[in-house]
Amino acid sequence: MNALLVDDSRLARTELRHLLQAFPEVTIVGEARHAAEARTRIAELRPELLFLDIHMPGETGFELLESLEAAPHVIFTTAYDEYALRAFEVNALDYLLKPISEARLAASLEKARAQRLAPALATAALPDEPAPAPLTMQDQVFVKDGERCWFVRLSDIKLFEINGSYTQIYFEQHRPLIPRTLQHLEARLDPKVFFRANRQQIINLKWIDSIEPWFSNTLKIKLREGPEVEVSRKQSVLFRELLSL
Template identity: 80%
Template sequence: MNILLVDDSRLARQELRHLLQAHPEVTVVGEARHAAEARQFLPTLRPDVLLLDIHMPGETGFDLLASLDAAPHVIFTTAYDEYALRAFEVNALDYLLKPVQENRLAAALAKARTALVPLEITLPISVPEPAPTLLTEHDQVFVKDGERCWFVRLADIRLFEINGSYTQIYFEQHQPLIPRTLQHLEQRLDPRVFFRANRQQIINLKWITGIEPWFSNTLKIQLREGPEVEVSRQQSARFRELMSL
């Protein structure tokens, strides 16, 4: 498991390195002092997990995640307890208060190991293939949430959205949860129809009813029957490129 430490405190980074020595399966691939430096390191170091502080000079840890279209798993390390709810809203694996305790760090790393285990593919296809087959908008998929089941056309799904450790599917008046990541779904869905708007949402382009400019050269998209979706800066540029003549 490769980990990048992101914290403006040199002493905090040293303490984390010391605690991680008790976990031989962990490799610290680098250290970043702030969000901008972490953003620079991510493409080359490609860590599996970020040990991420929240309060840093310039941008917060939340700002860093919001600027990324795809991010490693995140374990927050912070001296403040009031951001715990928001941390889990951005799909963090865990939230560790400083000074970080050995047993809490061990538990968080165990969650990371579980999250890094590849998930089996369960979305049905008409003819089984040895490799995942791209699903078109005309395909139907089986969806089960608790005791309720649906067989729904992908064309009728307007939005996929992260909800905790699950993904929520929006179709008709239903919003069931499935145990799949957006990365997994993105690999299976037709990119001509389904677009990754940000870290947390994939939209069906055929359900768009309105587009308007938003902050910092981003876009806000209105889907038929809702909701509104804010497109990240990078994906806004990609959307303009894809949709323009």
């Protein structure tokens, strides 16, 4: 993938260039210090991927995108978290907060690879659709329930719970509903962190406050600042196997 780095900070561009050395599939074709320069570079170099800062002299990163007839795939790189929702409204691949970690950068590039492969996969006669990229604990996910929206880090979600034909998400004081099944979520979540306690619930192991034996050799788990969850008999056996020395 050919990439263009757009940031008014030379230090930020240097740090990102250094991080990208760990990913040989990415070729940095150029840099730009502001939107006007980026517009010229995009026309000249035709990058497939844009690492784009938001606050820059003159125009913002959003204004740059609005001015382009056809924009590359975009990964925002910024020190501000308040623009995350707007970033996903313009179909950004990801939103990286500075300082950027190699793990978060790797997850973003996985999304870029998936987008790059999507047209070929759509036309290929494959028996099954490719599985979506797995999420890490540091990933942030967009959640919408009615007119309310959140951009929440997975590590802050303590529980996923079936509620009718929806799944309810527990984080902070919020309990939004999303039109996803637990099976879909389970396939995307890290199994070392998120555990399917029963048919109705997936818990974040990092939020466990206490565990106690329950009826018929099952377990009852209390989550910090949250509800108690009864683990099914089958999953209680698995839980002990997974977390025992």
